[in-house]
Each structure stands twice: as structure tokens, then as C-alpha cells.
Amino acid sequence: MNTRPSPRTVSIGLAGLGNVGAGVVKNLERNRDLIIQRTGCDLRVRRVLVRDPARARDVALPAEALTQRWQDLVEDPQLQIVVELIGGTSTAYDLICAALRAGKVVVTGNKALLAERGQELFALAEQCGVPIFFEAAVAGGIPIIQVLQEGLVGNRILSIHGIINGTCNYILTRMAQAGLSYQEALGEAQQKGYAEADPTLDVSGWDAAHKAIILASLSYGFWIEQSCVRVQGIESIDPLDFKFAARLGYVIKLLSVIRADEQGLVEVRTEPTLLPQGHVLASVSGSYNAVLVNGDVVGETLFYGRGAGQDPTSSSVISDLCEAAMIQAGTLRHSGFVPHGLYGRSKPAGETLSCYYLRLQVDDVPGVLAQVAAQLGRLEIGISSVIQPEDLEDSSGCTPLVLMLDAAPLARMHEALRALEALPCVRAAPSWMRVERLQA
Numbered sequence: 001m002n003t004r005p006s007p008r009t010v011s012i013g014l015a016g017l018g019n020v021g022a023g024v025v026k027n028l029e030r031n032r033d034l035i036i037q038r039t040g041c042d043l044r045v046r047r048v049l050v051r052d053p054a055r056a057r058d059v060a061l062p063a064e065a066l067t068q069r070w071q072d073l074v075e076d077p078q079l080q081i082v083v084e085l086i087g088g089t090s091t092a093y094d095l096i097c098a099a100l101r102a103g104k105v106v107v108t109g110n111k112a113l114l115a116e117r118g119q120e121l122f123a124l125a126e127q128c129g130v131p132i133f134f135e136a137a138v139a140g141g142i143p144i145i146q147v148l149q150e151g152l153v154g155n156r157i158l159s160i161h162g163i164i165n166g167t168c169n170y171i172l173t174r175m176a177q178a179g180l181s182y183q184e185a186l187g188e189a190q191q192k193g194y195a196e197a198d199p200t201l202d203v204s205g206w207d208a209a210h211k212a213i214i215l216a217s218l219s220y221g222f223w224i225e226q227s228c229v230r231v232q233g234i235e236s237i238d239p240l241d242f243k244f245a246a247r248l249g250y251v252i253k254l255l256s257v258i259r260a261d262e263q264g265l266v267e268v269r270t271e272p273t274l275l276p277q278g279h280v281l282a283s284v285s286g287s288y289n290a291v292l293v294n295g296d297v298v299g300e301t302l303f304y305g306r307g308a309g310q311d312p313t314s315s316s317v318i319s320d321l322c323e324a325a326m327i328q329a330g331t332l333r334h335s336g337f338v339p340h341g342l343y344g345r346s347k348p349a350g351e352t353l354s355c356y357y358l359r360l361q362v363d364d365v366p367g368v369l370a371q372v373a374a375q376l377g378r379l380e381i382g383i384s385s386v387i388q389p390e391d392l393e394d395s396s397g398c399t400p401l402v403l404m405l406d407a408a409p410l411a412r413m414h415e416a417l418r419a420l421e422a423l424p425c426v427r428a429a430p431s432w433m434r435v436e437r438l439q440a
Contacts, residue, residue: 007042010325014071015049015095016085017057018108020136023314024083025059028321035318041325042317045074047289049086055348076100083317084108089116090307096121100128105324107317109136112201115210119223133320133326139164139289141312142305142320147275147293148218155295157219158321159259161438164211166287166307167195167202168234168254172272173285182235185333192288204233205254209270212256215291216268220260220343230269230349236273241359241431244402250359251275251282255436264344267352274357274435281438289291292309350411355384355435357404360420361428364399369424373399375419382406398427404435 014021026043028035046065053066067073070091073082082099084092084106092113099106108114114121114137125132133318135145139162148157163169168190176183186203199209209231213224234254245252255273260266272440275282280302286292289307294300306312318380362368373383387402405413417430 006109007036007038008325009042009044010080010320010328011046011078013043013079013082014045014085015070015073015078015083015092016060016087017048017050018085019063019310019316020058020313021048021083021085022057023310024085024317024321025061027311029316031318035322037324039326041322043321047076047079050100064373070095071098074102074104079104080328081107081321082233083107083321084110085317085440086110087112089111093117093121094116097375099122100130100132102125103128103130103233105130105133105328107320107324109134109137109317111137111207111210111214114311115213116226117216117307121337126189131324132387133324134214135320136313136316137301138214139291140166140305140307140309141315142289142291142303142307143316144215144291144293144303145218146319147301147303148215150273151356152293152295155297157258158218158294159261159280160212160215160291160293161436162208162212162215162256162258162289162291163281164254164256164289164291164307165202165205165208165254166289167199168205168208169284169289169307170194170287171203172234172237172254175237175239176246177285179239179242181239182237183197184431185304203220203235205231205270206233207321208254209268210254210439211266212258212270215256216258216266219258221279222343222345224266224268225346226276226330228268228346228348230271230352230422234272234344236431237433238359238431240400241357241433244359244400245357246273246277247387248274249277250357250435251277252433254283255281255285255434256353257436260343261347265347265351266343267347269349269352269434272433275432276438279438350409350414352410353407354410355437356413357406357433357435358402359427359431360401360403361398361425362401363425364397365425369401371423371425372403372420375405376405376416379408381416381418381420383406 016380082104170189171185174180256270290304385404
């Protein structure tokens with residue numbers, strides 16, 4: 001005889017009924033029986049914050065469930081969980097703070113808010129004894145937050161390398177494979193729905209950087225200083241750089257790098273980077289994301305999947321909802337972020353060390369390489385290889401000069417770039433990127 005108890009109803013207030021919010025409502029309904037069997041909880045969206053209640057939507061909700069006041073989600077005593085999917089860092093911050101003070105569990109996918117004000121929010125969550133869940137804030141449907149908080153809890157995280165913005169990865173993939181210009185690839189991404197009408201947050205690198213700050217803070221137990229994070233977008237990458245990268249055995253990716261040095265200083269950066277063609281991350285194409293985590297016990301582990309979209313992201317939100325519902329029935333473990341003092345502080349971007357790819361447009365005359373090498377040598381930056389292709393010379397008397405440089409601090413590289421640009425034989429601003437020589 002089946003003695004399974006009746007499911008416990010959990011009432012949810014949802015802020016935002018856009019693409020992801022609609023996916024949460026739709027997929028909660030589609031898999032309701034499965035969720036009840038696995039959690040013992042019947043998750044019901046009772047109240048939804050929207051901008052325009054009259055707008056036609058893909059999901060059906062009763063009119064009385066819609067509101068234009070976020071305070072209604074906080075003030076309703078029947079709502080146990082508040083899901084924040086409105087984005088931004090002002091109203092969303094006020095909503096989450098009010099929800100925590102009202103004793104309501106919070107689920108959010110707001111990467112920018114957590115990266116900028118996570119320290120304040122988790123301190124408040126700890127004070128109120130109410131957790132914040134945020135799996136959807138990083139890498140869409142990839143459960144990387146849970147991996148760091150639970151699956152790798154017995155590991156010291158040595159490094160994380162991530163391709164964590166699908167828009168940029170799609171654009172760079174099309175530039176590399178189809179020879180498109182940046183503007184052509186961006187336009188194609190917008191037509192296919194991979195890029196917003198205003199793609200600035202994505203292509204500037206800051207969307208991925210916000211995610212990297214969250215991953216780094218979870219891994220190393222303190223909130224990363226945003227001012228120490230090096231961020232560069234993909235807007236200025238020239239199609240010519242893809243050709244040279246391929247000749248050298250590399251691909252170009254917008255790569256987020258997180259790692260701690262022997263002194264406990266934590267480096268966090270997001271930049272266009274050359275990766276060896278044989279490395280697994282080099283094969284991540286289109287709008288897919290991948291995160292490579294290196295732990296001292298487990299070694300390297302790879303997490304791959306779609307980093308955005310209605311269903312992948314709503315899957316992460318529903319995962320958090322299920323855990324939040326089950327925790328309410330038991331003992332709270334932590335507020336969502338566990339600080340510790342095992343690491344020191346953020347490493348200033350200028351001190352970060354790496355190898356570099358450098359392309360110069362120079363006069364096609366004898367002695368140019370010697371002038372360039374002299375400036376690099378003065379700053380103790382070694383040259384590992386040089387390409388000066390004859391097939392790309394033009395009638396203007398210019399030719400590209402491509403160098404692979406040995407490891408140097410970023411601040412010294414910036415000094416070298418200024419010195420090189422000042423040389424009379426250099427005709428344009430240098431094109432340069434970091435190189436990560438990961439083992440295949």
C-alpha cells in the first residue's frame with residue numbers, strides 16, 4: 001500500500017515574466033508530477049510582478065495573480081519563496097533585501113547584482129537566517145554553482161577557465177569558421193536571437209566578468225574587488241587575427257580565468273585569449289558554454305552545455321526552487337555564501353602574468369624587427385616566435401609583423417605597447433591578446 005504523504009504546497013512569488021520567467025512557469029507545470037515525486041513539494045507560482053498586466057504572453061496566468069508592485073511579493077504572507085528575474089541592480093536589490101527581512105527564501109539569476117553587491121546581500125541573508133540561491137546567475141543550465149558549493153567542497157580550487165558568454169562565443173566562432181567581420185557576425189547573432197538588440201553588456205566582456213567574479217568569490221571565500229578584475233571585450237578583434245592564430249595553432253575565445261597564486265592572491269580576468277587548437281575548450285563552439293575546474297583532489301573536471309536561453313536557465317531556477325522548498329522543511333545549512341580566510345586578496349590586474357600574441361602593422365623596410373625587439377628587450381619581454389608573412393604585404397609599404405611573447409606582467413606589457421606604438425615604423429595601434437598554453 002502506498003503510504004507516501006501528500007505533497008507540501010510551496011507558494012512562490014515571481015518577479016519578472018520575460019523569457020526566463022515564462023520558462024519557469026511553463027516548465028514547473030510540465031514537470032509538476034516529477035518534481036512532486038522527487039521533492040515531496042508542490043511548487044505553485046501564486047503572484048507575478050510584471051510591467052504590463054495587459055500584455056499577451058506565452059503562459060496563461062489568472063489576472064489576479066499579476067501585480068505591478070514588487071512590494072506585493074514581500075507583503076503577501078502566503079508566499080514562501082521570492083524569485084527575482086527582473087535584472088538590474090536597483091529595484092532588484094530593494095526587492096531581495098525586503099524579501100530577506102520578511103523571512104522569504106530568495107532565488108535569483110541576477111549576475112550583475114551579485115557581482116557588485118553580493119557581499120552586502122549575503123551578509124543580510126546570514127543576519128536574517130534566510131538563504132539566497134543563484135544557480136541561474138552563471139552559465140545558464142550548467143549546474144556550476146552547485147558543483148563548487150557541494151560537489152567539490154573537499155577541494156582547493158587551483159584554477160577555473162571558462163567560456164561563459166554564449167553571445168561572444170557564437171560571434172567568435174562565426175568569425176573564425178566563416179571569415180565574417182565582427183559586425184557581420186554580430187548581426188547574424190542578433191537575427192538568430194543569440195544577441196540582444198543592445199549587445200553592449202555581452203560584447204564588452206562584462207556579462208562574463210560578472211559571472212567570473214561570482215565563481216571566484218565562491219571558490220576562494222571572499223568577495224572579489226571589481227576594480228582588480230581585468231575585462232576586455234571582443235569588439236576590436238580583426239579577422240586577420242584569426243588567420244594568424246590558426247597559423248600558430250591557436251583559436252580565439254573570450255576566456256574567463258580565475259586562479260590563486262602561492263601567496264593566496266586571486267587573479268580574475270575576462271579577455272579575448274588564444275587557446276591551443278588541441279585543447280578541449282578550443283572546440284566549444286556556437287552559443288555553448290564550458291567551465292574547466294581544476295581541484296587539488298579531483299584534478300580537472302569539465303562542465304559543458306547551453307549558457308543561456310529559456311529552458312536551460314529556467315532549469316537552473318527550478319533546481320534552486322526545489323532545494324529552497326526542501327530546505328524550508330529541514331535545517332538551514334548556510335545563507336548561500338560561506339566566507340573563509342584561507343586566501344588573501346584580489347591580485348591587481350597589472351600584476352597578472354601571461355604570454356602574449358602581438359600583431360603590428362609596420363613599414364616594410366630592413367631593421368624594423370630589430371627596433372621592435374629592442375623595445376621589448378628593454379622591458380625584459382622575450383620573443384618566442386616571429387611571423388612576417390610575405391603573402392600579406394600590400395602596395396602601401398606596410399606589412400604585418402606577428403610575435404609570440406614570453407610571460408610578462410600585464411603592466412609591463414602595457415608599457416611595451418605604448419613604446420611600440422610610438423616607434424615611427426609602426427603604422428597603427430598594436431593588436432594583442434593573452435595566450436593560455438593549457439595542456440591538451
